[in-house]
Amino acid sequence: MSATIKDIAKVAGVSYMTVSRALNGSDAVTDETRERVLKIAEELNYRPNLQARSLVMNRKYSIGVVFSTLSSATAPSFMQACLNGIYQTLAKDYNLVIKDLERGLEHFNLSRVDGVIFVSQQESDDKFIDFALAQGTKLVVINRRVERESLVNVTADEVGGAARAVKFLIEHNCRRIALINGPAKIQSSIDRQLGYQQALSMYGMSIITDWVQDGKFSIQGGYDAMNLLLQHKNNLPDGVFCANDEMAFGALKAINEAGLNVPKDIAIIGFNDSEMCQFTTPALTTVRKPIEEMARLGAEALFALINQKHIDSTVHQIATELIIRASVR
Known part of the structure; x- marks a missing residue:
């Protein structure tokens, strides 16, 4: 039988509520207490009950990643780099739901994810962006410049x-x-x-x-x-x-x-x-x-939106770099 929050609280010598706050990243506990609770949780091999947490926290613990042109105009290396960048930021208790806009989103319920990272490629994507924003979805758009007030947008030069x-x-x-x-x-x-x-x-x-x-x-x-x-x-x-x-x-x-x-x-x-x-x-x-960096910044921004944290800037453009090898003399 796996350890519970009460087990962690008993070992740590703190209340059940303090443990819950520490595990959920609340600012209401000190860094010292949080670190002690997390260490004990790891030692006891604690595994959160995501279904229960979802009900209490009003979270789905899933992030949608929607690719604009996964079928027709997305190189495998580009997709891999995007996912690598997102996984660098993804919390351990979160799942990714990957979708292809070209194949349709009939079975993708936006209310079943906490937010969406949209890897946009073309102007026609604006229809999905406007739909998602109208639904109140927490949305970050990467890879293509998009002019929308307060929309987090991460691109490269x-x-x-x-x-x-x-x-x-x-x-x-x-x-x-x-x-x-x-x-x-x-x-x-x-x-x-x-x-x-x-x-x-x-x-x-x-x-x-x-x-x-x-x-x-x-x-x-x-x-x-x-x-x-x-x-x-x-x-x-x-x-x-x-x-x-x-x-x-x-x-x-x-x-x-x-x-x-x-x-x-x-x-x-x-x-x-x-x-x-x-x-x-x-x-x-x-x-x-810098595809991985672009995706990582997008994921960090999305989690900031989910956790209702302040975002300093909603528009980011990352520099590109010429890498010189042997195909030009």
Whole structure:
């Protein structure tokens, strides 16, 4: 039989209510008492009765994580990084309920979770955001800029990151720079193409329509898009900015199969800095998007809302970073 709150109170020499407050993170107990109670609870292998706690605290002990485009435009590495960041903050007694907006939310009852982290990708997501807010749902939106009063919104500087990548190619003597981008409706595609255009314009370089290809944010898409670019045999690009790492992996394969060398013939830069970038041949230069940090900050903000704590700022934009490896010489 597992230990109860009364067992902990007896060993700690405090009241049942003090133990309950300490376990629930109340500010009504001192740090010393809280630490002693938590230590005793661990020693007694205490396991909370979540059903009872849910009734008393009016909590569901579940967090919803809704992905906007999980089926069509979310790379596996991006999803994994998001979940890793959320799990860094998730309390041990909480569960995650993961949903895909594209597949519909008919069986997702917002009243059965304490709050939602929405990984937004496109403007059409605003319909869900407005619905959730109208229901009184505690909501944090990450990954896409959203203009809503008092809504917590955590994003990364994707325009700046893309511009830095293209500038780096130009500074390393690339003059014919192609873009392999994601689906046009996705905000990350829009932002990364804007950064690409800004960098070219800054150096007085023309944007050639045929050098902008849709790689669908996938390895296969990047491979197919690169093969289309390689058809311009008399005017091959000497640099390619891929709007995510998966497309860059596909582009690398296509270039190698064509008998060309990266970076000698064509330089490549990706975006996100997924784990595989350091294991490709050559290792992939990329823009690090702090996905885990973005998700972690979003989760911290959501728990602050759930616990009715003050949030200093509702809008956060995190810097991106160019990670230089061997795919640009």
